[in-house]
Amino acid sequence: INSGYDDHSPVFNIEETIMVFTSKRKGSTGNFKTSDKQYFEDIYISHKENGQWATPQKISENINTMEHEASVALSADGNDLIIYKDDVGDGNLYISHFNGTEWSKPEKLSLNVNSTYNESHASISCDGSTLYFSSNRPGGFGGYDIYYSKRLPNGDWSLAQNAGPVINTEFDENGPFIHPDGSTLYFSSKGHNSMGGYDLFFAILKDDGTFSRPENMGYPINSIDDDVFYVLSADGKRAYYSTVQPDGLGRKDIYLMDLLSLPERSLVVVNGFIKIKKTGEVIKDVILKINDFKTGTLIGKFKPNKQTGKYTIVVPKSKQYTLSCDDCGFTFPREPLTIPENSSFYYLQKPIIIDPLVEIY
Template structure:
C-alpha cells in the first residue's frame, strides 16, 4: 500500500504542476501503460489510476482508450460530470468504440445537472438498443436501466424547478477533511457530533486499504457556542485496525450504535461512562441482526421502546427495506416491514423519526428522485393507518449523487447529512441543512395570526402606488451583485439591505423572495450550487438583521443568460404575504 502512496503523490504532483501538457503520443502511451498496471494490480486504487489516465488523455487527446478510461473512472468517483469531456472526445474520434457511449454521455450530463443534454443521449441510446436487440456485448446497458435514467432526468427537471424550503452549508473545517467524511449523528442539543471518516489524521491504522483510502474510523467533535471543536478519534475501545462506522447516537449522547462486518453486516452498540470513556461494542440483542444478511442503519426512540433499521433480509419489497421493531418486557420482538408506502423494489436506508412521532425521514433509490439515494419525508395518517406519499426534500438537499443518513434536529429546523458538493473540502463532506420554510405554506399562518391584532397592512398595490419611501421601487426589486465565483455580499449593498430590513420590521405582513443567479462561466452543476450560496447569503443577512424565517424564501436558479456581470446577482423582492390567502 505504501508503494501506491508514492505513486499517487508523484502523479498528482505532475498533474497539478503541469496542467497544460503538450501533445505527446509517446508519453501518453507510457502513462496509459502505468495506469493499466495500477488499475490491474489494485482495482480499488481507482483515484490513482484515474489521475494517470487523465494525464494520458491530455498528453494525446486523440488517444481513444485513454479518453475512454478517464471518463469511466470519473463516473466511478467524484466530479462525475467531468466525464463528459472525455466521452465527447471518444464519440467524436470513434463513435463505435463502445456500444453504450451515448448512455455514458447521458450519465455524465445527468450528474452535471444538464438534464436536456442527458435526455438527448439517453433517448439516442434507447433507440439504438431497441433497434439492435440481438447485441449481447459486455458494453451493453439494459433498456430497463436507461428507462430509469430517463425517468430520473424528467423527475429532476420538475423537482429542481420547485421552490426550495432548505438551505445547505458546510459544517466546518474542524469537522470535515480532504478525505471522505460522512454519517453524522448528534445528541439532542447538538453539542456532540459523531461521524465516520477515512482520513489519515488520528487514524487507528497507519496503512491504507486496497482502495488507497485509510480505513474507516469513528470521530467525535463537540460544539461550544457556534464553533465545532477539532474532530478527534473516538478511541481504540470503539475503533479497530479495520473498518468501523457509526449509525446512530441516542438523544442523551450516551449510547452509540455502530456497524460491524460480522454476520455480513450487524448492528452493535457501546455506551459512554461518566469519565467520557466508551465501552467495547457488543451486538444488539434480540432478533434485529439476521443470519447471513445485512443491517446497516438504525434509529431508536428516546424511551428505547421502538426502533427502525434497514436490512436486505428476505421477504422485503426490493433490496434494502426499512423495518420497525417494538420492545416488550425488555426484549426486542419480531421486526416488521414498514410497508409499500415507504419501501420500493429498489433500496431504502437511513430511517429517522422526528420528535412528533409521525414524521419519517429516510433515503430511497425507488421513490421519485434525481438518481441514486435521495432524502424523503413522509407523515403517518392515523385515519388511514398508512404512511402518506413520500415527498422529495428537493434541491439543494438532494442531488444526482447519493444523499443518505439525514439526521434532523429535535426542533425540526435543521438537519445534517453528508454529500459531494463543488465547494467541499475533498470527497464527501458533512453539511448542515436549515429549513427556511415555504412562503406559500407559512404566509397563511402568519397572516392569520397578524389579523388577530391590529396592523398596518401594506398591499402589493400600495407598494406600487404610494411609493411609501424614497426608494420603494428599488426596494421592491433590488439587485445584489456578486464578484466572480463569490457569494459574499459586497459592503456597498449593506445600506440598502438594512433599509429593506427596517421597512419589513415596520410592516409585518410583508415578506422577501430572493432569487439568485450565476453567469454562464463554469459548468451548470457548479452554477446551481453557486447561485444557491448567493441566495443563502442574502437570506442569512436578513435573518441576522431581525427578519423572521417564515417571511423569507430563497432559491438559486443557476445560469442567467445575458451580460456576464449582470448575471452574477440575487434579486430581492418584497411582496405582500396576504396574497397567499387567496
Template sequence: MRIYLLIHYNLGICYLRSKKDLGKAIGYLEKAIEHISKKHNAFAYEERNAPISAHFELGKAYQLTNKLDEATSQFRKCIALLPKRNLLQEELSRHIEMCEFAKSQMANRLNVKISNLGEKINSTYSDFGPILNTDESIMAFTSNRLGSTGQEIAKNGNYYNDIYISNSDGHFWSDPQNINGKINSKFNDVAAGLSSDGQQLFLFNDQTGYSYLYQSNFFNGEWSPIEFINENMKDSSLESHSSISLDGSLLYFASSREGGYGGTDIYRCRKLPNGAWAKAENLGPKINTKHDEISPYIHPNGSILFFSSKGHQNLGGFDIFSSEIDENQELATPKNIGYPVNTTGDESYYVLNAEGRRAYFSSTKPGGLGNEDIYVAEFFDYEKIAVTILKGTITIKDQGDSEAQAEILVYDNADLSSPPGIFKPNSSTGKYVIVLKPGRDYKIEYLLNDLIVKTDHIFVLEESVYQEIEKSVIMEPIELDAE
C-alpha cells in the same frame, strides 16, 4: 489511432466512478463516443472502439454536473442504438425522468442556506453519517481519514471506517475525537444512531464478516464496550444506519436481508414490554422500492420519518425523502425534500433538528473537501415544528456516592396505564433533554436513587408552537438510618 479512443473511454469511466474530477470524465468520454461499435467486445485485446454504453456513461457525467439537456440527449442516443429488449433501456428511461424532475426542482429551489461544516469536521477523505442528540450539542459521524484505529487499509484502497465525536458550545464544533478503543476496531466501525440524550450510541461493524447492529452506553464519562442489540436484529446481511424514537419504543434501520423489495430496505422494530425487541418488520412498498433505501431518521416529534432512496421521484443518485407518520404508525407517501439539499449526486444521513429549521446531512456534491462531506442546511421558509423541549441540568449536591443515580420519569396523565418515559441526565454534565408532544398533560418526576425529589406538571396545548422550557434541579442524597 482508435486505440486511444478506447483508452479515453476507460479513463472516463475511472474518473466518473471516483467522482473526483467530473470535468476530466466528460472530456475523455466525449472523445470516446467519436467511435462507437455495436459489436464492441470488452474481452478482445484488439478492440479499438468504445461500447454503445459510452453514451450512457457520458450522460451520467453530464447529469452529475447539472448539464441536464446534454445528459438527456446522450441517454436518448443510447436508447436508439441499443436493442429494445436490452436491460439498460429501463434504466436509461429512468435517468431521463430524473433529469426532467431535476429541472423542475431547480426551477423551484428551496429558500435555504447550505454550508460545508469545513475543515474542523471534514477531511480530504470520506466523512459521512452525522448523528446528533436533541439539543445538537453532540455529533457522532464516521470517517475513513488518516489516523484510523489499526491504520489498516481495506480492499477498496481506503482506511477502515472509525467513529468520531465532536461537541458544540452552540456556536462552534470542537475538534473531532476518535471515540475510543472499546468501540472502534481495526475493521469498519460506522455510527448508526444516537439517542435523544446522546448517551446511547448505535453502530455497526463487520469484524465477524457480517454487519450487525450494536449499542454502547455513555456512563461516568466514557463509552461502554459494544453489545449486540438483540437476536431479532441479527441477520446474515448488511444492517446499517438506525434511528430510535424519542421514547425508545421504536427502532428504524436499513437492511439488505432476504424478503425485501430491493437491495436495501428500511425496517422497524418495536420494543416489547419485557424490554426485548420484537421481530423486525419491513416498512412495505410505500417506502421501499426495487432500488436502495438507507439512513432512516425519526424526528423527535415521532411523526416524520426521513430516509434516502435511489427510487421514488428523485434528481439522481440517493435523494432525501420525508414521510409523515399518523397516530396508528402508518406512513404517508414519501416526498422529495427538494433542491438544493438534494442534487444529482448522493445525499443521505439527513437529521432535522427538533425545531425543524436546521438539518445536517452527507453529500458527494462537487466542491467538498473529500469524497463525501457533512453539510448543514438552514431553512428560512420552514415553519417551526410544534414540539416542546424540556431541558435543564440535574445537580447532585454533596455527592460522596459516585453510584448515585438520577432519573426523570415522564407520565402522560391521559394514559397512566402505560409505563412512563424514562430519561437519564448526562453522567458527565448532568444535562438532560426531553421532547414533549402537543395536546397532552404530563407529570414529571425527578428521582434520585429511586426516591422522588421533585414533581412537576406540564400541560402542552394542542395548538402550541415550538418552545423550550428550562427546568434545572438540585438533588441531595437522603441518608436512611439502618435499623
C-alpha cells in the same frame, strides 16, 4: 471537523452539542489503508464549545479497532451510539453506551435485528422505544427495505417487522431517520416518485400504527448529489449530510444545510439533571415518566444518564405535563410543566435538583 479524507455519517444529540461521525483520515487505529489510499474507518466525536465545534477526537479505544467502524445513530441524550460493522461482508448493527465517563465496548444487536444479510443504517426514536433500520434480507419488497423493532420490557428488541408496502418498494429504501417528534420518518428511496437515484422522502406515523403515503422532500434537499444519509435537527431548520463538492477539503465532507423556508417544528425539548438536593447525589436507575397534567395520560418513559442524572424528553406543545418516577423512593413536585400555546420549537430547562424532592419512608 473535515479532513483531506472521507468524513461522513454525522449523528447528533438532540441539542446539537455532540457530533459523532466517521472518518478515513490519517491516524486510524490500525493505520491500515484501503485500495483507494484512504485509512480504515474510525469513529470521532466533537463537542460544541461557545458555538463552535471543537477539534474531533477518536471516540474511544473500546469502540475503534483495527477494522472498519461507522457511526449510524445517536440517541437524543447522546448516551447510546449505534455502530455499523462490516463483519467480513455480513454487515451488522452494534450498540455502545456512554456512562458519563467512558463508552462501553460495542455489543452486537440480537438476531431479532441482525441477520445473515446486511443491516446498514439505523435510527432510534427519542424515547428509545423503537429502532428503525435498513436491511437487504429476503422476504421484503425488493432490495433494501426499512424495518422496525420495538424495545421489550426486558430491554431486548422485538423481532423486526417490515415497515410495509406504503414505505417500501421494489427498489431500495435506505437511511431511515425517525425525527424527535416520534412520528415523522425520513428515508431515502430509489422508488416512489424519485428521479432515478436516491431521493429523500418523509412519511407520518399515524395513531393506528400505519404510515401516510411518503412525500418527496423536494428542493433544496433533493438537489444534493445521490446520498442516502441525512440527519435533520429537532426544530426542522437544519440538515446534515456528507457529499463531495469541488470546494471541499478533500473527498467526502460533512455539510450543514439551512432549511429556513420550512416551518419550525411544534415540539418541546425538556431536559435537566436529577440529583438529591441536599447531597448532590445522582439518583440512579430511575425510570422517568411524563404525563399529561389534565388527563393523566402517560406520554412516555425515559431513562436519565445513570452517571450524571441528566434526562432529555421531547413532547408536543400547547399542553401541561408532570414528571414522576417509578418506585424510586421520591416524589416530584406537582407543579406542571407549562408549554405556551403559540410556541413552535421550544427548549424547557427543568433541573430537578432545584425543585425539592420529598423522600418517602
